[in-house]
Every structure is written in structure tokens, then in C-alpha cells.
Amino acid sequence: MAARPTRVRLVETGPRDGLQNEPMPVPLAVKLELIERLAAAGLTTIEAGAFVSPKRVPQMADSGALYRELPRRAGVSYPALVPNLAGLEAALEAGLDSVALFVSASEGFSQHNIACSRADSLVRLAPVAARARAAGLSLRGYVSCIVACPYDGAVDPAAVAEMALRLADLGCDEISLGDTLGIATADSVRRVIEAVARRLPRERIAMHFHDTYGQGIANTLASLEEGIATFDSAVAGLGGCPFAPGASGNVATEDLLHLLHGLGCETGIDPMAVAVTGAWISARLGRPYAARAGRALLAAAARTEAPIAL
Template identity: 50%
Template sequence: MSMYPKQVRIVEVGARDGLQNEKTIVPTASKIELIDRLSACGLRSIEATSFVSPKWIPQLADATEVYTGIEKKSGVSYPVLVPNLQGYERARAVNVSEIAVFTAASEAFAQKNINASIDESIERFRPVIERAQADGIKVRGYVSTVLGCPYQGEVPVADVVRVAQRLHELGCYEISLGDTIGIGTPKKAQEMLAAVAAVVPMTSLAVHFHDTRGQALANILACLELGVSVIDSAVSGVGGCPYARGASGNVASEDVVYMLQGLGIETGIDLDRLIATGLWLSAQLGRETSSKVARAAA
């Protein structure tokens, strides 16, 4: 058991990554209540929203209202995604203290998803990172498609390493490595993480698995064995890549916390409250929770 970290920080992405692909617009008040409920569960990192163009993601058009409406708890960070300087300025106007930038390890995915090459996407948010550093704002970096792409298939590990290293050198304090289409298996996840950790400190890495093929918890466990101590997840398992066939969403936070508790790893999260929050969210969305732990407890 000593191979696992003693503590793990969960980065809850349900309110942003989870809700952004919902076809029905979720009321602003519900988003605010979701984030407040999550902070009451003991989560220390809760991704709140994204300051993107409403034309691209109508679901997050209320980013300003959501961020200003949530109760900011001491010791809890509420990062927001920003795609460019315009988004950064909107975020700073409401006193955001942590942001995230997003790119991919797959050229094909970058072109389809953000209409730019990987290098172009990085150049696009380079001034964002520079401004954030000047303003004393923490920047997290997302690298998607680290284990496979819906368009090009295999993604060379060397490409993942190159992009992650570049984001870290630019000043991202943490790099989240995302299996966007949920195609990875434990061995591949370990190999990818080990390769990235050779150039970026493990303490600056996080893993982000989708559960499309039921491998997310196994992949997380495999990565914990290498010492990763930050895990992205979404309450109730909401979300999922709209380009991935059969996408079932992010790994459920409830299931991750249950597994971590079973391993004796501290999270600081009240699992019963988290389950209740996931069930509440599922009721808001009008469907059953994707969390197996929550289903067993209901």
C-alpha cells in the first residue's frame, strides 16, 4: 500500500466540463447551487465555469453570473477555463484567482475542436499565461486526447510529452492529462504518465479519465501506483466528449472517492454529502446518476 500517495486532491469538473455539453440549458441558479453543494462536501478544487464565447458553448453563457453568485469558501479554489485574452479579461473583471487553458496532444483533434493547430492554440493563450503571471493568477493546463483521438486514432506518447512540457515551461503550475474519449487501459495510462513525469514533475501532474469503456477507475489506480496525487472527476459522472462514440461521461467523483477511501487515501471529502449532491444533480438533469456508488446507496 505504501506505493500510493497518502493524500489525493480531487479537481471537481462537473460544473464546467460536465455541464458544457448538456443540450438543455441548466438554470444559472442550479449551477450556483451545485457549486455551493460541492464546496460543502469538502472539495478544495471546483472548476466553476468557462469564459468562452456563448456562440461556441451556449450552456456557459452565464459564466459571470455563476462566478459572482457562488459562495467562495476559504481554502477552496474555483478555477475557470479561458480560451483567449478576451475571456481572461472577462474572468478578471469578476476577480477570478485561478484559470485554466486547454489544448490537445492530437493535431486532428485540435483542428476540429478549437480550429487551430496545437502550436497555434499554444500561441493563442501564451499572452493569457503571461498576463496571468503578471497578475499573480495561477494557471492550470489541460492536454486532451493523451491516449487516443476520435479522428487520428493513436496519439504518440512523444506528442503528449512535448505538449505537456511546453505548457509547464510556459508557467502552468499543473498539467491535467486527459483521456478525452475514454479509450485508455491501465498499461497505456501508466506508460503515458511515466513518460510525461520524466520531463514534468509528478507533483505538477493530474489525470483526467472518461469512463466510456469502463476503464477509468482501473486507469486511475494504475496512475496512483506511479505517485500521481491529483485526479479530475465529475459528480454523478456528467459530461463526456461529444465527438467520442458511446461517450458516457467523466469518471464519477463519488466512485473515485469511494475507491480512494478504500485504499486508505485521504481526500477530505464527505462521501455521503457527495452522493447526495450527485443525486440532486441527476434529478435536475432528469436522468439517473452515472455513479455506481450512488446507485448502490440510493
């Protein structure tokens, strides 16, 4: 077992992975305010948009306008997801300095998500990665379906490690391993990390958990005990994947913060500010506020202080 990290970095994916599955359009002004609130709370990496097909992911159709209007805070990175050269060129035009590429660990999900095999997805991404590096952008890679696929079933950890290594070969500095269905348990997470860590340093591995089966926090703790120090999360537990039937939201940033701060890990993030933001965006979306730690924080504050303005 690796040493548990004392400093943990959270990558906030709420504005992108969180909102992409919302059925009703989210106004640009709401997205901009959400991102600014998250930055003010201390999040230093906020995935704000995606330059993908507006027909397939309509909620991200305004990403170009969002990045052109987005105030950039010093010390905060605002990466976007890009699937191809056209998306990368749009990201460059919008002034980005960081982008993310994505592949699947399973053949079935690759075919349903991007209509090509895993091998072909890497061929497609090679010129994207080369162009991004030539433009001086930092690169992050995502590997989805690290434990199970909605079409192929169980996924071999060796397949995850192979795709992670291929992304690293393309120039991705950090590889985020995603439990897209939210079906992982602590032991399966450990097996994946061990397989990938035989090929890449743990410092380059991030974990991305969905909370479909309520295991996001347990899986985070298992990952911490494996020496992982970077985690993706979404304020208010927003999210779900349009191409993974049954997948629920991401593990909530508020719940992760409660775990991490309880373990003595430093994050530089204000939990109350995130809780207020989570309640605010949930109200704007017309949905119940799902982050349990956030709800508890706000309830405790209401018992002892004046009501908090959302």
C-alpha cells in the same frame, strides 16, 4: 513503480466539464447550488465555469454571472477554463484567481476543437498565460486526447509529454492529462505517465479520465501506482465533450471516493454528501443517477436510516 500517495486531491469538474454538454439550459440557480453543495461536501477545487464562445458552448454562456454571484468559501478554489485573452479578461472582471488553459496532444482534435494546429495553439496561449501571471492568477493546463484522438487515431505518448512541457513552460503549475475519449487502459495510462514524468515531476501531473469504456477506476488505480496524487472527476459521472463524438461522462467523483477511501487514501471529502448531491443534480437534469458507488451508498442508507432528503 512509484510509491502510492496516501493523500489525494480531487478536482471537481462537474459544474464545467460535466454540464457543458447538457442539451437543455441549466438554470444559474441550479449551478450555484450544485457548486455550494460540492464545496460543503469537502471539495476544495471546483471548476465552476468557462469563458468560451457562447455559440460553441452555450451551456457556459452565464459563467460571468455565475462567478459574480458565487459565494466564495475560504480554502476553496473555483477555477474557470479560458481559451484566449478575451476569455481571460472576462475571468479577471469576474474576480477569479485561478484559470485553466487547454491544448490537444493530437493535431486533428486541435483543428476540430479550436481551429488551429497544436503549435499555433501554444502561440495563442502565450500572451494569455503572461497576462494571467502578471495579474497574479494561478494557472492549470489541460492536455486532451492523451491516448487516442477521434480524428487521428492513436496518440504517441511523446506528443503528450511535449505538449505538457510546453504548458509548463508557459507557467502552468499543474498539468491535467485527459483521456478525452475514455478509451485508455491501465497499460496505456502508465506509458503516458512515464513519458510525461521524464519531463515533469509527478507532483505536477493530474489525470482526467472519462468512463466511456468503464475503465476510469482501473486507470485511476494504475495512476496511483505511478505516484499520481491529483485526479479530476465529476459528480454523478456527468460530462462528455461536444467536440469528441462518442465520449461519455467523466469518471464519477463518488466512484473515485469509494476506491480512494478503500485504499486508505485521505481526501477530506464526505462520500455521502457527494452521493446526495449527485442524486440531486441528476434529478434536476432529468437523467438517471449514474454513479454506482453513490447509488449503493444511498441504497444502504435507505435500508438502515430514515430517507435522505435530496
